[in-house]
Amino acid sequence: MKVVYLDNNATTRIDPEVVEAMLPLLTHQFGNPSSAHGFGALAGAALRNARRQLQALIGAEFDDEITFTSGGTESDNAAILSALEVMPDRTEIVTSAVEHPAVLTLCAHLEETRRVKVHRIPVDRHGRLDVDAYRAALSPNVAIVSIMWANNETGTIFPVAKLAELAKEVGALFHTDAVQAVGKLPIDLKSTAIDMLSLSSHKLHGPKGVGALFVKRGVRFHSLIKGGHQESDRRAGTENTPGIVGLGTAAKLALKFMDDETRRIKRLRDRLENGLLQRVPNTFVNGDPLERLPNTANITFEPIQGNGILNLLDRDGIVCSSGSACTSGCAEPSHVLRAMKIPHGAVRFSFARDNDQEDVDRVLEVLPAIVEKLRDAPISGPDRRSTEDLQCVPGLIARRTGDHS
């Protein structure tokens, strides 16, 4: 059975051209980019090329604004911790209630251990940021604002350029987790007030375990990882040269495919959403109806929780993701859906350039019957429990929550 992979916000298939570009660095071009000899210089040249490829994708003004890291999580941590170090007089962070745990877990930790005050800005039922609450939270005590460019579960896009300008008015640094936006939306950092941006290679058909942090020239930065002088003293440790070359190639391909593929993928996504809304009653699309990633569909089939659907789709070879906090089939919707006051879990379908119309039609063929079956199931089944029925144990959620991507 051919697997229909519709979980591209979790991770994407590595592009064969990316693998090909990485191979020399995994085999014969194994030099250390920091070595003084010519053999190491070859690896150094490959790094410079990758930096320029990434610079082009995000519209950075200078290639030295890009620091390679181990991925989105490290980039998010590095940005926030650096801001607190370079501005020790400022002890507040502004973020949103729907960030990835790479930001929210760090913020909770800082609140507990460093007496940092964290403002978690709420969202409305479409996942849109409460901009009035955002303005009210900004003050000269704020060291850094960290608001994602696009949400990984619903695809809702935040107006980060405007939010960055507001942050500047109080002298705060502005960081954005753009892990889900880079490669899917055109980005031109030159024209924005954004100081720092995180991205991750495996979300754009590159290898896992590599990413980057953009730090605008002139923004003071303290390295999270202390050691050697790699990455212009911004990230110690010998660079993951094969991974970085893979990321550079993935960036080049993302730029090449951006226009045509974005339009094609959006058509597939819309076909899926419209088809499901027509075929399955009491079905809702979550997220901002207008400002939304073109590849993401997050759908609630009332009153079913996402996990039940997910498991049955999986048996039919269709792979997607649920908007539930717990992967074990219990009823709690994710922190994102709860912030949007959506009482039921959801199913997230996320597309990429590997998908085609056949994939959509398979889902449209199989899913209506699955929903009907679950809706007819006895009320005691785990998929029919409401949030109120469930005594949720926070430690249990933390342990059971596997998929936060």
Ligand SMILES: Cc1ncc(COP(=O)(O)O)c(C=O)c1O
């Ligand atoms: C919005 C967002 N931020 C951060 C991450 C973490 O990135 P990484 O897996 O590279 O650590 C992910 C994905 O997992 C994500 O979707």
Ligand code: FES
């Ligand atoms: S959501 Fe699974 S234990 Fe609460």
